[in-house]
C-alpha cells in the first residue's frame with residue numbers, strides 16, 4: 265500500500281475535536297512523513313478530492329452545506345470516521361432539535377436579532393448563511409460510517425491510537441470501534 269490519503273473535515277462542531285488533533289504535537293510530524301493530508305481545515309484546499317482513504321469528520325449535519333459536502337465525502341472516501349460526540353450523537357448542535365419544527369427560525373432570531381448589538385436582521389443574500397436543516401443529525405443518520413471515535417473532544421491519546429491502527433492497516437483496539445479496510 266502506498267502513502268495513505270487522509271482528510272479531516274469540520275461540519276457543525278466547535279473545532280474542539282481539531283484542537284485535540286493538533287494536540288498530537290510531535291506525532292503530527294511523524295504522521296506527515298507517512299501520509300498525505302489532502303483536505304482539512306488546517307490546509308488550504310477548497311475542493312474535497314477523489315480517492316481519499318480515511319476521513320475524520322468532526323461535527324453534526326446542521327445545514328445544507330454540511331449535507332452536500334458529506335454526500336460528496338462519502339462518495340470519494342473509503343473509510344469514514346465519525347470524530348467526536350457531535351458527529352457520533354449530534355451532541356451540542358443537536359440541542360436545538362428540542363425546539364421542534366420551528367428550531368431554525370428560533371436559532372436565527374436568537375443569533376441575529378435578539379442578541380445582536382446592531383443591524384438586527386437575518387442575512388438573506390445567497391451564500392451568506394447556509395440554509396439550516398429542520399433537524400440536526402449525527403453523521404451515521406445520513407451516510408454509513410466505518411468507525412466511531414467518541415469524546416468531547418476525543419483525547420489526543422485516543423486519536424493517536426486510532427491513527428496508529430490506520431497506519432498499520434489493522435482494526436482499532438479501542439472499545440466499541442471498528443475500522444474496515446479493503
Ligand code: SF4
Nearest residue numbers: 277278280348349350
Ligand atoms: S464533540 Fe465537543 S469538542 Fe468536538 S466539536 Fe463537538 S462540542 Fe466541540
